[in-house]
Amino acid sequence: MIQAVLLDLDGTLLNDQKMISPKTKETLLSLQANGIRIVLASGRPKRGIEPFATELKLEQYGGLIVSSNGACVTDATTGETLFEQAIDRDVARAILDHLTGFDVIPMLNDETYMYVNDVFSGMLELNGEPFNIIKYESRGGRFQLREEPRLADAIAFPVYKILVAGQPDYLQANVDAMSQPFNQQVTGMFTANMYYEFTDYGIDKARALDHVFQQVGIASDQTIAFGDGHNDRSMLEYAGISVAMDNAVDAIKAIATDVTRSNNEEGIAHHLARYLP
Numbered sequence: 001m002i003q004a005v006l007l008d009l010d011g012t013l014l015n016d017q018k019m020i021s022p023k024t025k026e027t028l029l030s031l032q033a034n035g036i037r038i039v040l041a042s043g044r045p046k047r048g049i050e051p052f053a054t055e056l057k058l059e060q061y062g063g064l065i066v067s068s069n070g071a072c073v074t075d076a077t078t079g080e081t082l083f084e085q086a087i088d089r090d091v092a093r094a095i096l097d098h099l100t101g102f103d104v105i106p107m108l109n110d111e112t113y114m115y116v117n118d119v120f121s122g123m124l125e126l127n128g129e130p131f132n133i134i135k136y137e138s139r140g141g142r143f144q145l146r147e148e149p150r151l152a153d154a155i156a157f158p159v160y161k162i163l164v165a166g167q168p169d170y171l172q173a174n175v176d177a178m179s180q181p182f183n184q185q186v187t188g189m190f191t192a193n194m195y196y197e198f199t200d201y202g203i204d205k206a207r208a209l210d211h212v213f214q215q216v217g218i219a220s221d222q223t224i225a226f227g228d229g230h231n232d233r234s235m236l237e238y239a240g241i242s243v244a245m246d247n248a249v250d251a252i253k254a255i256a257t258d259v260t261r262s263n264n265e266e267g268i269a270h271h272l273a274r275y276l277p
Helices: 022-033 046-055 089-099 133-140 168-182 205-216 230-238 250-255 267-275
Strands: 004-007 037-041 064-067 072-075 081-084 105-109 113-116 123-126 129-132 144-147 162-165 186-192 195-200 223-227 241-244
Touching: 004 205, 022 037, 022 267, 037 046, 037 205, 046 064, 064 205, 072 205, 081 205, 089 105, 089 162, 089 168, 105 133, 113 133, 129 133, 133 144, 133 162, 168 186, 168 195, 186 230, 205 230, 223 230, 223 267, 230 241, 230 250, 241 250
Parallel strands: 004 037, 004 223, 037 064, 113 144, 223 241
Antiparallel strands: 064 072, 072 081, 105 113, 105 162, 123 129, 162 195, 186 195
């Protein structure tokens, strides 16, 4: 029997308009009413997940929020932090100083602010169009912006992740030089073609979920996971049933138990219909 549904957000639960479709919402509310726990697991910081947790009434049904690729897990009902593992602050400072040698846009956040070097230097060209990545990230996470000429000086809080944005071709060409000096101290991964993210060593969605599920008595084979991107791999490998969205990257489709419709075609609702009473 399925006890928990594990959902990535962007490209999975959310359509391209960054919304939960009515049918998907109805399905997830119905499952919760029948005792199945919903877990939202994203690379987003907690503030960027909370509105969707509220929309799905996770606080009413004991749902969980897994944020920053697994660096933090929050009980949606109580607000209690059930698991957290931040990057060592000295390591985070060293990474941020190292990144100044690359043509990238690093970002980090606390509970209120997103810290950047220059709020007016956030433009990328994606799919042939200008895209303000700082505006996109700050609004998606509901953060106020703060400038810090040396980002390492801003650190006075737990750093769950360091987000690095850049032109996709540039990131691919320079990822080894950016990450290799810290391979034994942090985990680095692409979460989209224009994003590379650092979390503490060994952190991923599966590790966070396993830690919390051991406390609440849910076995991995009692879960079903949905995802589309590289940072969903550990979660899909962990779950008893793994489902890739039709819009998922090929590497995720290759490891999944099944492939459902895309995030714009209510793929989650379509697949979960078989579990409704």
